[in-house]
Amino acid sequence: MLLLWSGYPITGVTMLSMGMISPRTVTAMTVIVGRMLLCTKTHFIKSLLAYVTGKEGSGTPEEMEEAGKSHFQRIKDYATDQTGLRPGPEVWHWNGPSALSTRAASGIQEELQLLVEGVKPKPGQKIVYVDGGFDLFSSGHIEFLRCVHSVEEEEGIARGWFHPDQAALRIKEHGEDYGPAYIVAGVHDDEVINRWKGLNYPIMNIFERGLCVLQCRYVNAVIFAAPFTPTEAYLKASPFGMADVVYHGPTTFIPLTFDPYEEPRRLGIFKEIGNHPFQNVNAGEIVQRIMKAREAFEERQRIKMLKSINEAEVKKQEEAKLSAQGDQKS
Template sequence: MDSECGSQRWAKLVATCLIGGVAVAVAVGVYLAAGGNVLSVMPLELLRRRKKNKKIRVYMDGCFDMMHYGHCNALRQARALGDQLVVGVVSDAEIIANKGPPVTPLHERMIMVNAVKWVDEVIPDAPYAITEDFMHKLFDEYNIDYIIHGDDPCVLPDGTDAYELAKKAGRYKQIKRTEGVSSTDIVGRMLLCTRDRSVSDNHNRSSLQRQFSHGHSHKFEDGGSGSATRVSHFLPTSRRIVQFSNGKGPGPDARIVYIDGAFDLFHAGHVEILRVARELGDFLLVGIHNDQTVSAKRGAHRPIMNLHERSLSVLACRYVDEVIIGAPWEISRDTITTFNISLVVHGTIAENNDFQKENGNPYSIPMSMGIFKVLESPLDITTTTIIKRIVSNNEAYQKRNEKKAATEKKYYEEKTFVSGD
């Protein structure tokens, strides 16, 4: 018993010294006391390399199409396994060959991945499968120590494992897939949305919004066919919000810039206007409207992503310092005073231009105070743009989702608990 306690104390001490956090040491101690292994928390090689002050470089690739908080959480987990995260973004041609047409082209996906705050370096046009040549390129040219992927299988068209070579080389590590979301889900929500509207534009029009917000779906549970979309099953927790948060507020003399919106289907247009807004101050505060407000202003079929999903996507952006979850539609003097806002901004490309209204203008107060500014949007993309891409190529995306649906269903039916995260 004394030996066991001694090893636990040693592990706690190592974690404290090498990671530099009392909270981490406590967490490791609790984990060990429950019968865990310190190597599960931090690999031995990682401990050795960090002790020698060598940077551990990890690699993760993906399509990152319709990028969402699940992608961001995977990148966060991958980054925690090393000191620097290099991300490969699969080319459009490779996605078409292996999965079907991407919704967002490579240059937009590159903007999205580069904006994730846990990403250090990005490789464009990465291959869908880790070939032997590319694996050695990662090891030799990019100095990659480990290749990372989620616990969900990545199977090539010929039935082989896309990461088989990395596993054989002993340079593969697995992370936990984020629950309740995938690009297949999101595309499925839009397909379901357009199908619902075509059947009856007036009948029970709020039903989809309620499904998206509360996680109801008749597809898997009732044996439905078609796209087999799993409408949001995301279970928000306070821990996840803390994981995504920067954890610090503005300084006493900080110039605080505020921008608000729905930020539904978080895309490259959102990222670029947030980047421009952040350049105007020291701290960027983003207000995210609740589901009911978005539905009232933009139609009962919106938002596609619910409030918590949208909040995590925005929080993962490196240009964002803090978010208001469920921000008011109208910006009051009290809100400006409470958050010490110096400047309120709005992009030229948006779902609405309410700032131009004479009556019912949500920005009338900051305008009267002389702290409102319209920013030229770098990209001509809105959430409606993304939805239209799906609608215009409905048949192709329907086939893509039907192909992926079987894999998604199998994963969830066979899903087991994965430690970590």
């Protein structure tokens, strides 16, 4: 998994070929584990837009305003290329009618707001849409995104995308070569995830989760607060154009009572990524590991305490015995 278990924050990707190394960020390991153990919801963000404009948070209005500027700057910093100097993923926000809405309404064009301008799709690229909670961004999420990228590259090979003549033509016409797919990742907001997962999920709020996704090398654009159900209207009104394909991985952690990908299936653009080595690494699995580790730690401490008590009792008895023997001699 990609969590940094050395006291460093969990946001960002740190697996060599699977992602880019991120600097220390806002989410400390102790805070994350605290959320798991205490089952708190105080980290939830009601509105990302309010959060990055200083209208949501803690402190005085002035402190919230300064914090909002810092949060928004962090998003802009993360939305850069690998050098950190040039534009990278484009960042959008869906201003849906309800945070708990499962369906994207029609007339959605006005509900999509550009936050950070980045690299846009290039001629010939397929628009690929994926979505999810991406909570405790881990090897499971990154392997899914890598698989999507790999499938699209394989299809690109089949249609001659990587033929030297095609690559030379792209360089001649656009000044650079680029891949066959433009991958857009929709990140669900906290209320939507909590509705379906319950307890105090997500463990990381939408701001933290979005930063993780922005750092992934396989993602070209991010839509914050994306609807849980990508409808035809939503996909058509995307600022990147109608999605050519919608991918999703096997969902086992959320007991769904309906198919959120009904419309992409009907349109014939839905594809599912099959099994992969990290498919079971998700937020629920990580929390269970933490809980088991905590139980094992508490059991070790209990055994040590009992041993210490027993040793103290034996020592006390030996001292009493020696004292009694001394009294008899005297």
